[in-house]
Amino acid sequence: MIDKSKIKIHILRTGLVKLDKALPFHGQSRNPLAFTGLFxxxxxxxxxxxxxxxxxxxKGLVLIDTGWHTNIRQGNWQELGLQTKINKGYLPANWAVNEQINRFGYSTSDIDLVLMSHLHSDHASGLELVKEAKKIMVSSEEWNIANKLPLVYLPGEWKNINIGTYEYNRQGIGAFNRYYDVFGDGSLLQLYTPGHTSGMSATLVKDIDKKYIILAADTGYTKES
Incomplete structure:
Protein backbone atom coordinates (compact mmCIF):
# COMPACT_ATOMS: atom_id res chain seq x y z
CA MET A 1 0.00 0.00 0.00
CA ILE A 2 1.47 3.34 -1.05
CA ASP A 3 1.67 5.98 1.69
CA LYS A 4 -0.08 8.99 0.12
CA SER A 5 1.70 11.43 2.44
CA LYS A 6 5.27 10.88 1.28
CA ILE A 7 7.58 9.70 -1.47
CA LYS A 8 9.81 6.68 -0.88
CA ILE A 9 12.69 5.65 -3.12
CA HIS A 10 13.99 2.08 -2.98
CA ILE A 11 17.38 1.38 -4.57
CA LEU A 12 17.41 -1.97 -6.36
CA ARG A 13 20.61 -3.68 -7.44
CA THR A 14 19.41 -5.42 -10.59
CA GLY A 15 22.71 -6.92 -11.66
CA LEU A 16 26.38 -6.28 -12.26
CA VAL A 17 28.21 -5.39 -15.46
CA LYS A 18 31.85 -6.11 -16.30
CA LEU A 19 33.51 -3.82 -18.82
CA ASP A 20 36.74 -2.14 -19.75
CA LYS A 21 37.41 0.99 -17.68
CA ALA A 22 37.85 2.92 -20.93
CA LEU A 23 34.07 2.81 -21.38
CA PRO A 24 33.13 4.92 -18.32
CA PHE A 25 36.50 6.74 -18.27
CA HIS A 26 37.04 7.08 -22.03
CA GLY A 27 38.83 10.40 -21.74
CA GLN A 28 41.78 8.65 -20.08
CA SER A 29 42.60 6.42 -23.05
CA ARG A 30 44.16 7.34 -26.40
CA ASN A 31 43.13 4.04 -27.96
CA PRO A 32 39.80 4.66 -29.76
CA LEU A 33 38.85 0.97 -29.44
CA ALA A 34 39.84 0.62 -25.79
CA PHE A 35 36.20 0.69 -24.69
CA THR A 36 35.66 -2.67 -26.43
CA GLY A 37 38.25 -4.37 -24.23
CA LEU A 38 39.91 -5.92 -27.29
CA PHE A 39 43.62 -6.63 -26.82
CA LYS A 59 0.38 9.47 -7.69
CA GLY A 60 1.49 5.92 -8.39
CA LEU A 61 4.15 3.25 -8.26
CA VAL A 62 7.06 4.15 -10.55
CA LEU A 63 10.01 2.05 -11.65
CA ILE A 64 13.18 3.56 -13.14
CA ASP A 65 15.02 1.07 -15.42
CA THR A 66 14.86 -2.71 -15.33
CA GLY A 67 18.38 -4.16 -15.11
CA TRP A 68 19.20 -7.58 -16.52
CA HIS A 69 16.74 -10.20 -17.69
CA THR A 70 16.95 -13.59 -15.95
CA ASN A 71 18.17 -15.00 -19.29
CA ILE A 72 21.60 -13.62 -18.40
CA ARG A 73 21.88 -16.34 -15.76
CA GLN A 74 21.97 -18.97 -18.51
CA GLY A 75 24.72 -17.16 -20.38
CA ASN A 76 25.62 -13.79 -21.82
CA TRP A 77 25.60 -14.87 -25.46
CA GLN A 78 21.90 -15.74 -25.38
CA GLU A 79 21.00 -12.27 -24.16
CA LEU A 80 23.74 -10.06 -25.60
CA GLY A 81 25.16 -11.75 -28.67
CA LEU A 82 28.17 -9.82 -30.01
CA GLN A 83 27.85 -7.26 -27.22
CA THR A 84 29.56 -9.80 -24.95
CA LYS A 85 32.79 -8.56 -26.56
CA ILE A 86 32.20 -5.19 -24.85
CA ASN A 87 30.38 -5.98 -21.62
CA LYS A 88 29.25 -8.98 -19.61
CA GLY A 89 26.27 -9.15 -17.31
CA TYR A 90 25.71 -10.96 -14.03
CA LEU A 91 22.43 -11.42 -12.18
CA PRO A 92 22.71 -13.14 -8.80
CA ALA A 93 19.76 -15.05 -7.35
CA ASN A 94 16.83 -12.86 -6.26
CA TRP A 95 18.28 -9.75 -7.94
CA ALA A 96 15.94 -9.65 -10.97
CA VAL A 97 13.68 -6.62 -10.99
CA ASN A 98 10.46 -8.63 -10.75
CA GLU A 99 11.87 -10.71 -7.89
CA GLN A 100 12.70 -7.57 -5.93
CA ILE A 101 9.35 -5.92 -6.63
CA ASN A 102 7.64 -9.03 -5.27
CA ARG A 103 9.65 -8.73 -2.06
CA PHE A 104 8.10 -5.31 -1.47
CA GLY A 105 4.67 -6.91 -1.68
CA TYR A 106 3.90 -5.74 -5.22
CA SER A 107 3.45 -7.54 -8.51
CA THR A 108 4.68 -6.10 -11.80
CA SER A 109 1.07 -5.34 -12.78
CA ASP A 110 0.92 -2.93 -9.82
CA ILE A 111 3.50 -0.67 -11.46
CA ASP A 112 1.80 2.43 -12.82
CA LEU A 113 4.76 3.69 -14.82
CA VAL A 114 8.16 2.44 -15.94
CA LEU A 115 10.52 5.26 -16.93
CA MET A 116 13.62 4.27 -18.88
CA SER A 117 16.69 6.45 -18.41
CA HIS A 118 17.98 5.02 -21.71
CA LEU A 119 17.86 1.74 -23.60
CA HIS A 120 21.30 0.19 -23.27
CA SER A 121 21.10 -3.51 -22.47
CA ASP A 122 22.04 -3.31 -18.79
CA HIS A 123 19.07 -0.98 -18.26
CA ALA A 124 16.54 -2.40 -20.74
CA SER A 125 17.26 -6.14 -20.72
CA GLY A 126 14.62 -6.73 -18.02
CA LEU A 127 11.78 -4.94 -19.85
CA GLU A 128 10.05 -8.23 -20.56
CA LEU A 129 9.97 -8.93 -16.80
CA VAL A 130 7.81 -5.82 -16.21
CA LYS A 131 5.76 -5.78 -19.42
CA GLU A 132 2.55 -5.98 -17.35
CA ALA A 133 3.17 -2.47 -16.01
CA LYS A 134 0.39 -0.04 -16.89
CA LYS A 135 2.69 2.22 -18.91
CA ILE A 136 6.33 2.17 -20.08
CA MET A 137 7.98 5.34 -21.41
CA VAL A 138 11.29 6.65 -22.73
CA SER A 139 12.30 9.94 -24.32
CA SER A 140 11.53 10.25 -28.03
CA GLU A 141 15.19 11.11 -28.71
CA GLU A 142 16.35 7.87 -27.11
CA TRP A 143 13.65 5.78 -28.77
CA ASN A 144 14.48 7.08 -32.23
CA ILE A 145 18.21 6.44 -32.00
CA ALA A 146 17.87 3.09 -30.19
CA ASN A 147 15.92 1.63 -33.08
CA LYS A 148 18.52 2.74 -35.64
CA LEU A 149 21.72 1.39 -34.03
CA PRO A 150 21.26 -2.37 -33.60
CA LEU A 151 24.92 -2.98 -32.73
CA VAL A 152 24.84 -0.45 -29.90
CA TYR A 153 21.30 -1.28 -28.76
CA LEU A 154 19.38 -4.57 -28.79
CA PRO A 155 15.86 -3.77 -30.06
CA GLY A 156 14.83 -7.39 -29.49
CA GLU A 157 14.76 -6.58 -25.78
CA TRP A 158 11.60 -4.50 -26.28
CA LYS A 159 10.07 -6.49 -29.14
CA ASN A 160 6.29 -6.85 -28.63
CA ILE A 161 6.41 -4.55 -25.59
CA ASN A 162 4.24 -1.44 -25.67
CA ILE A 163 6.56 1.51 -25.11
CA GLY A 164 5.42 5.12 -25.30
CA THR A 165 7.58 8.20 -25.68
CA TYR A 166 7.63 11.63 -24.10
CA GLU A 167 9.07 14.96 -25.21
CA TYR A 168 11.33 17.25 -23.22
CA ASN A 169 8.79 20.01 -23.59
CA ARG A 170 9.74 22.34 -20.75
CA GLN A 171 12.71 24.58 -20.05
CA GLY A 172 14.46 26.06 -17.05
CA ILE A 173 15.76 23.04 -15.13
CA GLY A 174 18.88 20.94 -15.64
CA ALA A 175 22.24 21.46 -17.28
CA PHE A 176 20.67 21.29 -20.75
CA ASN A 177 17.60 23.35 -19.83
CA ARG A 178 15.06 20.75 -20.99
CA TYR A 179 12.85 18.39 -19.03
CA TYR A 180 9.62 16.41 -18.95
CA ASP A 181 7.27 16.83 -15.97
CA VAL A 182 5.86 13.33 -15.41
CA PHE A 183 2.90 14.21 -13.18
CA GLY A 184 2.63 17.90 -14.04
CA ASP A 185 3.32 19.03 -10.48
CA GLY A 186 7.12 19.23 -10.38
CA SER A 187 7.49 16.20 -8.11
CA LEU A 188 8.96 13.86 -10.73
CA LEU A 189 11.00 15.21 -13.64
CA GLN A 190 12.92 13.55 -16.45
CA LEU A 191 15.93 15.79 -17.06
CA TYR A 192 17.61 15.79 -20.45
CA THR A 193 21.18 14.56 -19.85
CA PRO A 194 22.72 13.63 -23.22
CA GLY A 195 26.25 12.31 -23.47
CA HIS A 196 26.34 8.63 -22.56
CA THR A 197 23.47 8.35 -25.03
CA SER A 198 21.88 11.12 -27.07
CA GLY A 199 18.47 10.81 -25.42
CA MET A 200 19.29 9.86 -21.85
CA SER A 201 17.34 11.13 -18.86
CA ALA A 202 18.15 11.56 -15.22
CA THR A 203 15.20 11.50 -12.81
CA LEU A 204 14.67 14.32 -10.32
CA VAL A 205 12.41 13.45 -7.38
CA LYS A 206 11.19 16.38 -5.26
CA ASP A 207 9.07 16.33 -2.09
CA ILE A 208 6.70 18.98 -0.74
CA ASP A 209 9.58 20.56 1.23
CA LYS A 210 11.44 21.20 -2.06
CA LYS A 211 14.15 18.70 -1.10
CA TYR A 212 15.21 16.62 -4.06
CA ILE A 213 17.25 13.65 -5.20
CA ILE A 214 18.61 13.10 -8.72
CA LEU A 215 18.85 9.51 -9.96
CA ALA A 216 21.54 10.10 -12.54
CA ALA A 217 21.67 6.75 -14.42
CA ASP A 218 24.91 6.60 -16.45
CA THR A 219 25.58 10.33 -16.36
CA GLY A 220 28.38 9.31 -13.99
CA TYR A 221 29.43 5.85 -12.83
CA THR A 222 31.58 6.94 -9.90
CA LYS A 223 32.79 10.06 -8.12
CA GLU A 224 35.74 10.08 -10.50
CA SER A 225 33.57 10.19 -13.60
Whole structure:
Protein backbone atom coordinates (compact mmCIF):
# COMPACT_ATOMS: atom_id res chain seq x y z
CA MET A 1 0.00 0.00 0.00
CA ILE A 2 1.47 3.34 -1.05
CA ASP A 3 1.67 5.98 1.69
CA LYS A 4 -0.08 8.99 0.12
CA SER A 5 1.70 11.43 2.44
CA LYS A 6 5.27 10.88 1.28
CA ILE A 7 7.58 9.70 -1.47
CA LYS A 8 9.81 6.68 -0.88
CA ILE A 9 12.69 5.65 -3.12
CA HIS A 10 13.99 2.08 -2.98
CA ILE A 11 17.38 1.38 -4.57
CA LEU A 12 17.41 -1.97 -6.36
CA ARG A 13 20.61 -3.68 -7.44
CA THR A 14 19.41 -5.42 -10.59
CA GLY A 15 22.71 -6.92 -11.66
CA LEU A 16 26.38 -6.28 -12.26
CA VAL A 17 28.21 -5.39 -15.46
CA LYS A 18 31.85 -6.11 -16.30
CA LEU A 19 33.51 -3.82 -18.82
CA ASP A 20 36.74 -2.14 -19.75
CA LYS A 21 37.41 0.99 -17.68
CA ALA A 22 37.85 2.92 -20.93
CA LEU A 23 34.07 2.81 -21.38
CA PRO A 24 33.13 4.92 -18.32
CA PHE A 25 36.50 6.74 -18.27
CA HIS A 26 37.04 7.08 -22.03
CA GLY A 27 38.83 10.40 -21.74
CA GLN A 28 41.78 8.65 -20.08
CA SER A 29 42.60 6.42 -23.05
CA ARG A 30 44.16 7.34 -26.40
CA ASN A 31 43.13 4.04 -27.96
CA PRO A 32 39.80 4.66 -29.76
CA LEU A 33 38.85 0.97 -29.44
CA ALA A 34 39.84 0.62 -25.79
CA PHE A 35 36.20 0.69 -24.69
CA THR A 36 35.66 -2.67 -26.43
CA GLY A 37 38.25 -4.37 -24.23
CA LEU A 38 39.91 -5.92 -27.29
CA PHE A 39 43.62 -6.63 -26.82
CA UNK A 40 43.42 -5.20 -23.30
CA UNK A 41 44.42 -7.08 -20.16
CA UNK A 42 42.15 -8.12 -17.31
CA UNK A 43 43.59 -5.39 -15.09
CA UNK A 44 41.58 -2.87 -17.13
CA UNK A 45 38.26 -4.57 -16.35
CA UNK A 46 35.80 -3.09 -13.86
CA UNK A 47 32.68 -4.58 -12.29
CA UNK A 48 30.01 -1.96 -11.71
CA UNK A 49 26.54 -2.19 -10.16
CA UNK A 50 23.42 -2.08 -12.31
CA UNK A 51 20.75 -0.04 -10.55
CA UNK A 52 17.00 0.37 -10.80
CA UNK A 53 14.75 2.42 -8.54
CA UNK A 54 11.28 1.72 -7.22
CA UNK A 55 9.49 4.93 -6.27
CA UNK A 56 6.39 4.85 -4.10
CA UNK A 57 4.82 8.15 -5.13
CA UNK A 58 1.43 9.54 -4.02
CA LYS A 59 0.38 9.47 -7.69
CA GLY A 60 1.49 5.92 -8.39
CA LEU A 61 4.15 3.25 -8.26
CA VAL A 62 7.06 4.15 -10.55
CA LEU A 63 10.01 2.05 -11.65
CA ILE A 64 13.18 3.56 -13.14
CA ASP A 65 15.02 1.07 -15.42
CA THR A 66 14.86 -2.71 -15.33
CA GLY A 67 18.38 -4.16 -15.11
CA TRP A 68 19.20 -7.58 -16.52
CA HIS A 69 16.74 -10.20 -17.69
CA THR A 70 16.95 -13.59 -15.95
CA ASN A 71 18.17 -15.00 -19.29
CA ILE A 72 21.60 -13.62 -18.40
CA ARG A 73 21.88 -16.34 -15.76
CA GLN A 74 21.97 -18.97 -18.51
CA GLY A 75 24.72 -17.16 -20.38
CA ASN A 76 25.62 -13.79 -21.82
CA TRP A 77 25.60 -14.87 -25.46
CA GLN A 78 21.90 -15.74 -25.38
CA GLU A 79 21.00 -12.27 -24.16
CA LEU A 80 23.74 -10.06 -25.60
CA GLY A 81 25.16 -11.75 -28.67
CA LEU A 82 28.17 -9.82 -30.01
CA GLN A 83 27.85 -7.26 -27.22
CA THR A 84 29.56 -9.80 -24.95
CA LYS A 85 32.79 -8.56 -26.56
CA ILE A 86 32.20 -5.19 -24.85
CA ASN A 87 30.38 -5.98 -21.62
CA LYS A 88 29.25 -8.98 -19.61
CA GLY A 89 26.27 -9.15 -17.31
CA TYR A 90 25.71 -10.96 -14.03
CA LEU A 91 22.43 -11.42 -12.18
CA PRO A 92 22.71 -13.14 -8.80
CA ALA A 93 19.76 -15.05 -7.35
CA ASN A 94 16.83 -12.86 -6.26
CA TRP A 95 18.28 -9.75 -7.94
CA ALA A 96 15.94 -9.65 -10.97
CA VAL A 97 13.68 -6.62 -10.99
CA ASN A 98 10.46 -8.63 -10.75
CA GLU A 99 11.87 -10.71 -7.89
CA GLN A 100 12.70 -7.57 -5.93
CA ILE A 101 9.35 -5.92 -6.63
CA ASN A 102 7.64 -9.03 -5.27
CA ARG A 103 9.65 -8.73 -2.06
CA PHE A 104 8.10 -5.31 -1.47
CA GLY A 105 4.67 -6.91 -1.68
CA TYR A 106 3.90 -5.74 -5.22
CA SER A 107 3.45 -7.54 -8.51
CA THR A 108 4.68 -6.10 -11.80
CA SER A 109 1.07 -5.34 -12.78
CA ASP A 110 0.92 -2.93 -9.82
CA ILE A 111 3.50 -0.67 -11.46
CA ASP A 112 1.80 2.43 -12.82
CA LEU A 113 4.76 3.69 -14.82
CA VAL A 114 8.16 2.44 -15.94
CA LEU A 115 10.52 5.26 -16.93
CA MET A 116 13.62 4.27 -18.88
CA SER A 117 16.69 6.45 -18.41
CA HIS A 118 17.98 5.02 -21.71
CA LEU A 119 17.86 1.74 -23.60
CA HIS A 120 21.30 0.19 -23.27
CA SER A 121 21.10 -3.51 -22.47
CA ASP A 122 22.04 -3.31 -18.79
CA HIS A 123 19.07 -0.98 -18.26
CA ALA A 124 16.54 -2.40 -20.74
CA SER A 125 17.26 -6.14 -20.72
CA GLY A 126 14.62 -6.73 -18.02
CA LEU A 127 11.78 -4.94 -19.85
CA GLU A 128 10.05 -8.23 -20.56
CA LEU A 129 9.97 -8.93 -16.80
CA VAL A 130 7.81 -5.82 -16.21
CA LYS A 131 5.76 -5.78 -19.42
CA GLU A 132 2.55 -5.98 -17.35
CA ALA A 133 3.17 -2.47 -16.01
CA LYS A 134 0.39 -0.04 -16.89
CA LYS A 135 2.69 2.22 -18.91
CA ILE A 136 6.33 2.17 -20.08
CA MET A 137 7.98 5.34 -21.41
CA VAL A 138 11.29 6.65 -22.73
CA SER A 139 12.30 9.94 -24.32
CA SER A 140 11.53 10.25 -28.03
CA GLU A 141 15.19 11.11 -28.71
CA GLU A 142 16.35 7.87 -27.11
CA TRP A 143 13.65 5.78 -28.77
CA ASN A 144 14.48 7.08 -32.23
CA ILE A 145 18.21 6.44 -32.00
CA ALA A 146 17.87 3.09 -30.19
CA ASN A 147 15.92 1.63 -33.08
CA LYS A 148 18.52 2.74 -35.64
CA LEU A 149 21.72 1.39 -34.03
CA PRO A 150 21.26 -2.37 -33.60
CA LEU A 151 24.92 -2.98 -32.73
CA VAL A 152 24.84 -0.45 -29.90
CA TYR A 153 21.30 -1.28 -28.76
CA LEU A 154 19.38 -4.57 -28.79
CA PRO A 155 15.86 -3.77 -30.06
CA GLY A 156 14.83 -7.39 -29.49
CA GLU A 157 14.76 -6.58 -25.78
CA TRP A 158 11.60 -4.50 -26.28
CA LYS A 159 10.07 -6.49 -29.14
CA ASN A 160 6.29 -6.85 -28.63
CA ILE A 161 6.41 -4.55 -25.59
CA ASN A 162 4.24 -1.44 -25.67
CA ILE A 163 6.56 1.51 -25.11
CA GLY A 164 5.42 5.12 -25.30
CA THR A 165 7.58 8.20 -25.68
CA TYR A 166 7.63 11.63 -24.10
CA GLU A 167 9.07 14.96 -25.21
CA TYR A 168 11.33 17.25 -23.22
CA ASN A 169 8.79 20.01 -23.59
CA ARG A 170 9.74 22.34 -20.75
CA GLN A 171 12.71 24.58 -20.05
CA GLY A 172 14.46 26.06 -17.05
CA ILE A 173 15.76 23.04 -15.13
CA GLY A 174 18.88 20.94 -15.64
CA ALA A 175 22.24 21.46 -17.28
CA PHE A 176 20.67 21.29 -20.75
CA ASN A 177 17.60 23.35 -19.83
CA ARG A 178 15.06 20.75 -20.99
CA TYR A 179 12.85 18.39 -19.03
CA TYR A 180 9.62 16.41 -18.95
CA ASP A 181 7.27 16.83 -15.97
CA VAL A 182 5.86 13.33 -15.41
CA PHE A 183 2.90 14.21 -13.18
CA GLY A 184 2.63 17.90 -14.04
CA ASP A 185 3.32 19.03 -10.48
CA GLY A 186 7.12 19.23 -10.38
CA SER A 187 7.49 16.20 -8.11
CA LEU A 188 8.96 13.86 -10.73
CA LEU A 189 11.00 15.21 -13.64
CA GLN A 190 12.92 13.55 -16.45
CA LEU A 191 15.93 15.79 -17.06
CA TYR A 192 17.61 15.79 -20.45
CA THR A 193 21.18 14.56 -19.85
CA PRO A 194 22.72 13.63 -23.22
CA GLY A 195 26.25 12.31 -23.47
CA HIS A 196 26.34 8.63 -22.56
CA THR A 197 23.47 8.35 -25.03
CA SER A 198 21.88 11.12 -27.07
CA GLY A 199 18.47 10.81 -25.42
CA MET A 200 19.29 9.86 -21.85
CA SER A 201 17.34 11.13 -18.86
CA ALA A 202 18.15 11.56 -15.22
CA THR A 203 15.20 11.50 -12.81
CA LEU A 204 14.67 14.32 -10.32
CA VAL A 205 12.41 13.45 -7.38
CA LYS A 206 11.19 16.38 -5.26
CA ASP A 207 9.07 16.33 -2.09
CA ILE A 208 6.70 18.98 -0.74
CA ASP A 209 9.58 20.56 1.23
CA LYS A 210 11.44 21.20 -2.06
CA LYS A 211 14.15 18.70 -1.10
CA TYR A 212 15.21 16.62 -4.06
CA ILE A 213 17.25 13.65 -5.20
CA ILE A 214 18.61 13.10 -8.72
CA LEU A 215 18.85 9.51 -9.96
CA ALA A 216 21.54 10.10 -12.54
CA ALA A 217 21.67 6.75 -14.42
CA ASP A 218 24.91 6.60 -16.45
CA THR A 219 25.58 10.33 -16.36
CA GLY A 220 28.38 9.31 -13.99
CA TYR A 221 29.43 5.85 -12.83
CA THR A 222 31.58 6.94 -9.90
CA LYS A 223 32.79 10.06 -8.12
CA GLU A 224 35.74 10.08 -10.50
CA SER A 225 33.57 10.19 -13.60
Missing amino acids: RSEVNQLILPVSSYLIEHP
